[in-house]
Amino acid sequence: RKWNMDGSFNTSDADSSDLDLSKQSTPGPESSVSLNVNIDKNWGDIKGEDFIVRDLVNDIMNDDSDQNLQTSNTARSSGILSSVTSLFGSSVTDSDIDAALSTLKDRLIKKNVTSEVADALCESVKSSISGTSKKAFTRSDTIVTNAMEQSLKKVLTPSTSIDLLHDIKSKIKGGSTKTPYVLSIVGVNGVGKSTSLSKVAYWLLQNKMKILIAACDTFRSGAVEQLRVHVSSLKELCSRDPTHTGDIDIFEQGYGKDAAITARDAVSYGAKNGYDVVLIDTAGRRHNDQRLMSSLEKFANLAKPDKIIMVAEALVGTDAVQQAKNFNNAFGPSRNVDYFLISKCDTVGDMLGTMVNMTYTTQIPIIFVGTGQMYTDLRTLSVQWAVSKLLA
Ligand SMILES: Nc1nc2c(ncn2[C@@H]2O[C@H](COP(=O)(O)OP(=O)(O)OP(=O)(O)O)[C@@H](O)[C@H]2O)c(=O)[nH]1
Ligand SMILES: [Mg+2]
Incomplete structure (x- = not known):
């Protein structure tokens, strides 16, 4: 993204080729991953066979108002x-x-x-x-x-179910031929897609699933290496507690390929090799860049994701609503964004208003909120709590 001197976000519809950095030299993978391999053991609870992420609470949210x-x-x-x-x-x-x-x-x-x-x-x-x-x-x-x-x-309150775990389990348990549950993550540049995808992967690993991460950001330099680092960090975390976690691997085809084809190949590789979930990372794209947005329809047709999650920063204010509308439309008439994941809730105060704007305008529910840079910095949104904060 380009920021103007006054701090506003440049939304001009300029040629996106200036954002194609894949021909430039590739930075070391360490430079693109700042996630801390430390984990917060209090991020969720075991309920029966399931590991459930906890709700967002006051102490995680960087709340400027002194009301509670x-x-x-x-x-x-x-x-x-x-x-x-x-x-x-x-x-x-x-x-x-x-x-x-x-x-x-x-x-x-x-x-x-x-x-x-x-x-x-x-x-x-x-x-x-x-x-x-x-x-x-x-x-x-x-x-x-x-x-x-x-x-x-x-x-x-979501009008459709946001019980993703239940949804995944019903798909992977049902049917004689096992097909993986496919989740893809979309959003504008730098909002935290790859980080959030890794957090979702870590949560699914706590639920003992076998995960394939598909590196379908074939556009930005360093994106594939960044995911490799995430996958090896997540593998390392799993090796600390192998009896209670699943397994994770990466599917990659390098840069420059059509992301829709890589995604399709990843899903069929996942199906052949017994993966429960394929998590597809995608390139960041400006929501008003027609060329990049139009490729999402083909992507949805080939990857056939069970759910599409759009990551949006808590920070962006009213632009988030337009982003949500444009992404929702980009998948064509028969497909929509299914969930929002609102990232970086730890960096702003009153982000709940942005959430109301987004859900009111699009009717798309919020599945998770991101609250930091650790894999365990993922929470769900308690509607009761959010409403009390909004009216405080
Ligand atoms: N504080 C905080 N930082 C976050 C959160 N989520 C992501 N980040 C940081 O945001 C930066 C960008 O994250 P990425 O996951 O690379 O974002 P992306 O959307 O994949 O970026 P592109 O692939 O370049 O479009 C990284 O420094 C992350 O650590 C969050 O919930 N809180
Ligand atoms: Mg990324």
């Missing part, structure tokens, strides 16, 4: 929306609602929810409670806040 859930709950019960004072009305009036909503809207915007999305949420809250009768002793602001809580929950 405690204050949010106290604030709500003591009614910090003091502009609304009516206590005993028989029904909630429009002016009560407007006053409470305007405070909530400001709060959401402070958390990086865009004003369009905040407006839409307020509208839905308004229509859901307008004219409803109010129980005695219930404050209007409480009614409005509760309704907003429900709306946010609805936005953040």
Whole structure:
């Protein structure tokens, strides 16, 4: 990516050939991998036969606001929306609602929810409670806040299953001919695709799966070597605890090849050699670069991924929404991005607003969040927790 002097991201639709660094000299693999081979043993729990990643919690998130859930709950019960004072009305009036909503809207915007999305949420809250009768002793602001809580929950709660482990297990257990579960990771340059892919691999290794990493970033110099280092680090981690982990290998065909073909070959190699999951790394591409984006449709047709995960940085603000839309469209009419993985949540404060914008606009659920540079820096998002933070 190119950054302007003012720190903004250059989204001009220039020729992407300047980003093709594969002809330049290849950097040493060590320089492209900064993941720490240390692990955090508290990153997940064993439930039955499954290893489940823990939810994101306050101490991982680099939160600038000094409010926490405690204050949010106290604030709500003591009614910090003091502009609304009516206590005993028989029904909630429009002016009560407007006053409470305007405070909530400001709060959401402070958390990086865009004003369009905040407006839409307020509208839905308004229509859901307008004219409803109010129980005695219930404050209007409480009614409005509760309704907003429900709306946010609805936005953040996936409408489809995000039980990836269950999905993988049902595919690899079912059927007489074993075909691997195929996951591919896409996203713009440098968002953390290869790192996140390695974290997902480490999680699947805890679930004793046999993983094939397909090096399908055949474009950026050093990308294949970077994955090799990840795979050997992950192998090393597994060798420390061989009875409780799976196995991992890399499939690579070097640079310059059509990534869709390498991906297809990796999947058939995975099928022939008894792999449970093929994890496909792809080249970073600018979401407004037509040439690079259009190759994704062929990629999806040849690799036939069971799920496509788009990695987006928590940092990018409103650009993340456009990235999500463009990636979602790039796979053609019959295929979409299935999940978001929001990376670098440890580096920013209020990233939850970005998550609301993305899920509201695309209806694509968040499967994981990345919280650092270790393989164990992967978490799931608790909707209840996220909503409390957003309204704090
Ligand atoms: N702090 C932090 N850094 C991260 C996280 N995820 C990735 N990174 C770092 O982000 C940088 C880029 O990560 P990569 O995985 O190489 O990103 P990529 O999307 O594969 O990059 P390209 O293949 O060049 O498009 C690396 O220095 C990673 O260590 C995260 O959750 N938190
Ligand atoms: Mg990469």
